[in-house]
Amino acid sequence: MIKSIPRLLLFSFLTLALYNCEDPVTLESRFEGPELVVEAWLTNISEPQTILLTETQDYYANRLPTPVTDAQVIVCQTVNRQPTANCFIFDHQGEGQYVWEPATAGQALGEVDMEFGLGIQRGEKQYASITMMKRTATIDSISFQLEEESFGLDAGLYAQLYARDPVGTGDAYLIRTTFNDTLLLNPSELNLAYDATFSPGTETDGIAFIAPIRFSINKQNEDGGFVPLESEDHLAVEIISLSDEAYLFLRIVQEQINNGGSGLFDLPVANTPGNIFELETQEPILGFFNVGASARAERTVE
Amino acid sequence: MKRFYALAFLLFALVTTAAAQDRVTVKGYVKDADNGETLIGATVMLSGTTLGTTTNEYGFYSLTVDPDNYTLIASYLGYEDLRREVKLIGNFTEDFELSESGTALAEIVVTAKEEDNNVSAVQMSVENLQMSTIERLPALLGEVDVLRSIQLLPGVSSVGEGAAGFNVRGGSIDQNLVILDEAPVFNSSHLFGFFSVFNPDAVKGVKLYKGGIPARYGGRLSSILDVRMREGNNKQFEMKGGIGTIFSRLSVEAPIVKNKSSFLLAGRRSYIDVLAAPFLGESIQGTKLNFYDLTLKTNYKFSDKDQVFLSGYLGRDVFAxxxxxxxxxxxxxxxxxxxxxxxxxxxxNLTLYYSDYDYAINFGDDPEEDAFDWDASIVNFSAKPEFSYFISPDNVIRFGGQGIYYRFEPANAIAVSDGTEIDISINNQWAVESAVFVENEVSLFKNKVKLNYGVRLSHFAYLGGRPVYEFGEAPREGFARPLTNVTQTEKGETIKDWFNFEPRVAVQYQLDPSSSLKASYQRTAQYIHLLSNTTASIPLDIWTPSTNNIEPSLADQFAVGYFRNFKDNMYEASLELYYKDFKNLVDYVDGADLILNEFVEGQTLAGEGRAYGAEFQLKKVKGRFNGWISYTLAKSERLTTGVNNNEYYDNRFDQTHNFNLTGFYDLSERATLSAVFVYNTGAPVTLASAGYYQLGYFIPHNEDGGRNNFRIPDYHRLDVSVTLNPKKEKANRRWQGQWVFGVYNLYGRRNAFTVSGTQSDGRAILGQPIMTESNQLSVVGSIIPSISYNFKFK
Known part of the structure; x- marks a missing residue:
């Protein structure tokens, strides 16, 4: 990025210069057995909120996950890890989807700086997690700009997300784009920001998102190249705030789903660290619980 | 520290007085008669006795004996012996100039050492390669390569084809001290790991210490690769060059003042970009893609007692x-x-050096609006005085010291975002490393036993001038440690320092004239670390000193070996066993953020390691057919809390079996056929077994939590080349041309570099399954033929 852009450059350099090749191979299954997976990425928007319960599968199974339908799910506002009376029941509505719907217009799970707890009961086992809702960035605009042809970029019209990181370090964001009603989900389209740059450690703060992040809302082709916009294209962008643990989780997801295939520059295979724990063993299970503040904007090319 | 200096002087005084005053000394240099290059490791013997010595790194020898009439014989493999009658009644200087053996079918120099050095020297775990050998090896794309050739030696492995650096006896690549005329080279590769940065025209030879490292060397745990540059022809003008697939080379050398001073200037440049230019699209017409290096060396002999050498190196890879x-x-x-x-x-010898590795990266179309500019470097200055005192032919003492000043600049970086400039630099780091050493080599019991023992006392100080960070306990095992405290420090103040006592011992026991047993022990300390968590190191990796959060690494190595020569030293055989133990190795948390991170120390973990193995080697050093076979059976592992369920795991470069066969055969007076066959166990990689969905993404999951839990297929490859030298009747012409025809990977095997599971190409759609596949990546996936032309003009 600032971190993988050099790596990308290196890789294209390598491809240019050498004779490497990739051959498909078939590996024997090493899958041990299904485990519970929790997908609880909620927001402060007053709209139906969904928690998905599924199971792990063989990495090469090439299918949708098996839903988990026999659980009870609840989210509560908490104070110092103790539940308050403000609890939200997530009802199973089929296919492992547990949904809470606002009872009144404007009702939401809570506000920025609130603490939330997640509780799941499945058979004898109980699982729990605590998180904080952090603030999100302010979107100024989505702009469309003509770009000249340059290395790795075709000439054409591209979108840029002008958004500002609030003053004070430690803000992390997930940026998602829905392009003509399709949520952009290619591995290279997973976009994260930390205080307006890609990651903590640069101590950058309170500025507009840097250029590569602004640009990242564009649709990408399979090689990670940006696809220029066409007339009538519609872009909807959402910036969701992340807890520090959620940022680390997604950062590892980002590394892992983009890893492999570059050979020399691959990172070690690592498991993503979940923040939901089985109460009895205190062992983390798979999946994540984050309640984020959301900022949204959309625009159509004329 | 003071006590140590006292000890050194005491020893020195002891040996000085111990030497009988009435003995006489003959000393001098041994050189190549053709070009005046000094010969390292040439033998000077007293005929009819077992007394003798070998020349040091500067071609110097000194023999102290009782006054008498002697015949001195100077010899060097591949050269004619030279005999001199001398009447030694007082101290005497005798220089030798040896000529290369004349016949075209003469022995090829496989090892340039005293003929029975394999058996008789105290040193073990050392590999010497002369340029004449390296030049004959079949090379990738015909480019003669110093570093690739050492990978044919036992005990040396790598993470795979094209990866930077090499691994010695289970050590990571930053545990090798690669020195070019004493100055460390921090990144020894052009184009990642494909070509080494050393111009073969400028190199005299290389020596790799895998164990039994003498006390005069230090600073790295696993090996010393000593690359010596040639001094330049001091007899006559000479020009060399070559046109290869990747590089063109040119070097000139000549005497400045005959027999007193000479110089060598050598350059290489790649021309992929020049060749590719017509094929590039208009948008990338301005693309720069090249690498080059320049080497300069000169020397001046002020008197018989003083000689000064100046060497410089500049190499760069450019991609724009x-x-x-x-x-x-x-x-x-x-x-x-x-x-x-x-x-x-x-x-x-007093060495002063300067060494700098740096990189620069920038992008952005408008420096006022949006830009990114980053450069980083590691700079060091050093002074290194060394003394050798030749007490008698079988007793030499060496002592000296070294001081190194380091400046680490991990990032001088700015990002301009929408017109706002932000400084994302990382604070510099400073450190001083110093060491004193004393080392004695003696022969005992009538040359039955040789002993080299010594000690190195090293010290490292991490200096202030920047904020110093303290980190708390990690929230979970294997997680990053949170920052808990920041202290501003004064420039020059010592934040933390360490002393390490590094004993080194090597002993040789001569069983009979053609066989010996050897053993060695070494402790080594390393104070600077390369931060890298990719499979192969990348040029962006940064070095860090040991800090209040990163302890120095330590290693202990024990080795024993049996050495035997056969048929009048025509065959050399050795078997070595080693065990190595590592402490405080740097490892990383999952998802570690190593680049542009001011708080990178919190992302590191400390681990341990161990490596053990057996190395077998058989060399045929003379004759029309010569070469070597080596086989290594080894294991190298790491243990880091938070990785691999807190159990030992194999290093990425762990190779259970490693077999190499290197052969040279003189087809005729002018043609030589060379072949290399390589076989090694496939590298271990980590593969996910399961997967799960999250936010619409499909995430790989490794159920057993193991690191490097899968072996990729074994690696094997055959390379051949034919070298065609000028015809014999043209041997005296001033212009000498040589053709080299080579084929790398002759049977075109697609050797795996890695096997990985990835998401298949194609757009991921919410609500539809994400497809995955496993692939094997081969860095070199075909036969690579090459032709190169080399010339010499004098």
């Missing part, structure tokens, strides 16, 4: 796709060495 982005990296080194003879028996 158009005007909007650029990326370049390279090493710069400079060395001044001063050889001084205090008297016939006390030789000294």
């Amino acid at each position: 796709p158009g005007d909007q982005a650029g990326f370049s990296w390279g090493n710069t080194t400079g060395t001044v060495r001063w050889n001084h003879l205090f008297n016939d028996r006390l030789f000294s």
